[in-house]
Amino acid sequence: MKRSALTNREQVMYFRLTEALHGHIVLAQVAFSALLKTHNRPDRNRFDRKVADFVVMNRSFEVLAIIELDDSSHKGRERQDAERQALLTNAGYRVIRYNSIPDIEVLKTEFKIGQNQVTGTIAASKTPI
Known part of the structure; x- marks a missing residue:
């Protein structure tokens, strides 16, 4: 059955990211296999079929x-x-993990942008794990 590529919540987050990080590339629903590599089958099985919500490049x-x-x-x-x-x-x-969709100004503050890269200190996790 057909479904939307992004939930309504993910769509809101996508547009907030693209506005806050103007000039950067934001991809949604990126397979871990596009981000990680290994020659070891058991290691690959650990990330096979996993998807990142958003990737900023x-x-x-x-x-x-x-x-x-x-x-x-x-x-x-x-x-x-x-x-x-x-x-x-x-x-x-x-x-970076978010429990809720941050305001555009919060994203701009957290992602200090300069020289086409995200700079500054960004908390590794917004959610205690």
């Missing part, structure tokens, strides 16, 4: 941050979220 297509938008479906899944986050952070990615 500069114009050179370098990943600057991976954003996860948590909702009530994440309650009780803290261990799985921590494992997913560890896969990405151990590979060198910055992961």
Whole structure:
């Protein structure tokens, strides 16, 4: 059965990110297999079929941050979220989690933009895991 690629909540977040991070590339629903690689089948099975909510890149297509938008479906899944986050952070990615959709001004403040890259200090996680 056909479904929308993004939920209504994810659509709002997408448009907030693209407005706040003007000049950067924002992709939604990116497979971990596009972000991680391994030659070891058991390791690949750990991230196969997992998807990042949003990936922010500069114009050179370098990943600057991976954003996860948590909702009530994440309650009780803290261990799985921590494992997913560890896969990405151990590979060198910055992961940012939001429990709710931040205002555009909050995003602009948290993502200090300069020289086509996200700079400054950004909390690794907005959600205790």
